[in-house]
Amino acid sequence: MNGFAQSSAGTSTASFSAEEARILSDLVGQLADLIERRGAPGADPALDRLLPAGYRDSEQDAAEFRRFTESDLADAKVRNARAVLLDLSRPARNRKQVVELDGEGLGAWLRTLTDLRLTLGARLAVERDGTMPSDADPMTVAIYEWLGFLQETLVESTS
């Protein structure tokens, strides 16, 4: 399992196995579906974290803010997810899914990895101090940590 690294051209590159690319694509597709099929706020803690309130001291201001901004914010998140899916669907090289990012692609990946971790974090009910509940599903925890590793290496690869 490899993370992202900076290439000699200054781009951020990673090489995924077919299995890793499949898992990641599956998760990103689910994320886009979750956002597109969202209901009213308050029904799903993951969506409440992805599309949070802009005001914490006034429900009325928060509702107004949401009315004017939520649709564009949700669209942007889905667009980022679709960009990541496209990057993961390019022809494989030597059975490896090679991803090379800079500029917009980098922003889409960092945001989408964040949104995936926020969603899984809500599903796992990660504690306020970042610890996992004792009954957390080990496979979900492993995926959450893998996404964190990808994101950490992607951030590092930009500097």
Next chain:
Amino acid sequence: MAQTDELTDLNATVLLDQPWVTLVWDDPVNLMSYVTWVFRDYFGFAREEATRLMLLVHHEGRATVATGGREEMERHVVALHGYGLSASLQKEDG
């Protein structure tokens, strides 16, 4: 002309609303390195300032990352939500 300019400046100051602030809140999921990267990417802060603000969020539970007019703060908040940070706006002394 100079006097008119001064008057305009004075009006702008006197008529300004109470300032609003953009707050970023600590959350258990976002990586410290990523939050620092967002502050650099979005606000254009130098690494040192971005790191200082990130640590403030981490240790104090929240940090003020911008101050100004309400509409400007709303733009910041929606942009920070786009990055997945936990952000909100309120009046400065709120």
